[in-house]
Amino acid sequence: MQMVHGQAERDTIPEAEVFTSMQSVNINGRTLYLTAQAGTFEVRDEQNKPIALMGHTFYTKGDKRESETRRRPVVFAYNGGPGSSSYWLHMGILGPKRIVVNDPDYTPASPYQIVNNNFSILDVADLVMIDPVGTGLSVPLGKAQFKDFWGVDQDIRSLALFIRQFLIANDRMNSPKYLLGESYGTFRNAGLMNRLLKDGIALNGVIMVSAVFDLRTLLFPPEDDLPYIVHFPTYAATAWYHDMIPDKPTDLYVFLDKVRKFTEEEYTPALFKGDRLTEDEKSAMAAKLAMYTGTKADYWVKADLRVTNSEFFAEFLRDKGEIVGRLDSRFTGINQDLLAQEGNHDPQSSAISPAYTAGFLDYLYRDLKVDKSLHYATSAYERKGFKWDWKHEGNERWGTQAAINTGVDLAEAMSRDPHVKVLILNGIYDIATVFYGVEHSISHLGLTPEIKENIIMKYYEAGHMMYTHPPSMAHFKKDVADFIRDTSR
Template sequence: MKTHLTILLTLSSILTFSQNIKIPSDTMVVTTHTTTVKGANINYTASTGTQPVWDKKGIPIASLFYTYYERNNVKNRAERPLIISFNGGPGSASVWMHIAYTGPKVLNIDKEGYPVQPYGVKNNPNSILDIADIVYVNPVNTGYSRMIPNKEGELPKRETFFGINADIKYLAAWINTFVTRKSRWESPKYIIGESYGGTRVMGLANELQNNQWMYLNGVILVSPADYKLYNTSQPVYSALNLPYFTAAAWYQNALPKVLQEKDLLDILPESEQYAINTLMPALAKGGFISAEEKETVANKMAFYSGLSKKVILQNNLDVPTSFFWKELLRDKSGYTIGRLDSRYLGIDKREAGSSPDFNAELTSWMHSFTPAINFYIRTHLNFKTDIKYNMFGDVHPWDNRNNNTRDDLRQAMAQNPYLKVLVQSGYFDGATTYFGAKYTMWQIDPSGKMRERFSFKGYRSGHMMYLRQDDLVAANDDLRAFIKNSLSNGKPAKYEKD
């Protein structure tokens, strides 16, 4: 329930777009609300608006749209955690986790995540707003965030924003300004990133710490896209897809009876072990694997994937995920299955082919998220503009060179004994698979000395695991537990010998 409205404007610069549509580059709208989380009444303030990105001369070159939720009547704000939230893409607005996961409102959807009309939002009784304040940040060209033209009407160079390292650099500086403006330097701080946001926050952890001198308590990777893994062309890494194949086939009732009759969590460990201990070494042999071994491996892959041995051999044991989404149900129902969430079904023009015509899950999500976020920002948050809200923005080409984000996170953890990491993944995610996320977690610190500071949580849904009601509850509770367990509670930040 909204109780009052305050509008604060700083017209230091104006973003101008086609047809003379304008938005201030530094502006804020403040509203107050009441909700119920975990049975307790929560009064909170929502501040939404834009905050500039400056160049070295102090000239605004971009303005980022954000929404900040702060619980009211907090006795000691310095002890209250601050969560800084990003989605991915790259090029995605910070909309998905905002109105479907951690925020005070969630979509009108059914218990499995499918669209329900009328579109809109409802209270989220599972939001982590009870224990932490949250800011959702939209990188350049997403949401209402945009580059700012100079006096000659020229936009900044695109490489200033659109690349792994450029993205990390300017966002870290923006966070510094935000934390300073909101007087949150004393607070425990966490960064959470979904999908490509996982790559982003791994790099941000080190950039914030070593160039903004901002130390974190936690980094949370939600269905992380590790570009170090996904940008490789080495077939050996396709072995990591097998446990996802097992999960998706189990959900679609496509596994052999002996596996299908078991619970999902009873069969995934054996699929994982086969993937690492047998399939990966077999793929490493390439064309020099013996015919006998190739046949044996194909048989076992068929057992764990629901695919036929024939098509596995035709792909030389290296089965593309896009082929799996098309093939799994081809001879059963003729449906395709979703990329980001393989619980979803799609209908192609032809059953023939090597990949689906469209992403069944993403079209469903756009169906419900797009009207909801546009309605919510205008009606609930009172931020009104004719600028188009970019669910996905123009950020390509994206510079993927010099990706050291995995080691950036390791370095930040090594330098900061407080810093812990939580990984959350859905078992039915075929784009950033849960086992790929586990593999990334294993590779961050080869020494193994920090392994106790990592934790992994899996859920019976897909990329946006929180769209399923049961997982919305469980995933938020896992965030609460992680936040509470990573608070220092007066313990010094130092290493001690055993």
């Protein structure tokens, strides 16, 4: 009876489906032929029960012997959100095709350009684009529900299970292994690399695109000066880009070093004083803040020297009737409410999202041959009841959540595996995950000097999705390819 019941239960569970196609990519004049497998993979829990179909696209280089395949690096990549599918990285920089957008301007409606991606990483590694449960084709199975996957620790667990089982299923457990995440994907990376290490899977490297590890740097909690401090250099960089700096220095990086010094030595102590700062001191500080950001001193006085990123979006170009982008402050858009305290939309997202969405779906169903009856969720917000559980093991104090921070996992993983390297890619004009916030987090991990040397920081004169910017696209490819080559030998 048990066997009959088990079979009946199994028959109600949808099976994984993979759609195979042959693709190619030309990189620096050399054509690579690829096998692409797009579809779903059944993930099982620790008791071997099916819990999810995980959507993915797996690219492997063709015409190779099995021994060569096993030595070839494999990169597991995803976007962030939380709740975003992976099509941004897939069609922006990693896969064999990419979407062309009018950076840093609005891209007109279709037909969109889907072109060969000369900047793909497929010449140095095989690639698995992953869509976490709730995004893409990924859905729960059996008794599992969406909420079982929607949280910091739940997400880390499900991705760890997928990666382990996928490596085994494809005979790649002994291949050089990498994680590549963007935005919340970097927050995920830090926890996931530690979870995988505890499960016996050491990584060769982890690539962080537009990183965040400590969510205080983004959330502007009450009475916490840190987010104001770490955002300020990006406000100044934005003013430099838009020519709003008096006597603008010619070298952006020299300018930013000056801004970092001012932020650390003058702005931070002023905020720390709180209401003990005199009116004269506040006025003097407001004048300096205004000078560095192309804004008005009285605005900083009214803000008590503390301006959130959303307030900056609305204020910075208010006199021109415009707002600047959150994901990339090089982008500007129309401000429909000139009295608004905060920005009402993100011009960068508005400028490129239709091209990425339509272009990817065309590629998914037409080129990758995925069944057109299968719905691809570009975001988990399409799913009813999407809500993220931000609790994270190791962040508790006195029986309550004291932080939302996976930097502790990053530090533990790097300290317990002194060979793993971490590459962090920062967009200077990214006001979603600011570069100075990452620098602050790294300098507060408590790493030994030898371990800290395993972290490589790169900077791009672009935003959160630096790969929309053609010069940064080329730098991205070189930085990532060099990193994989250097760490997979």
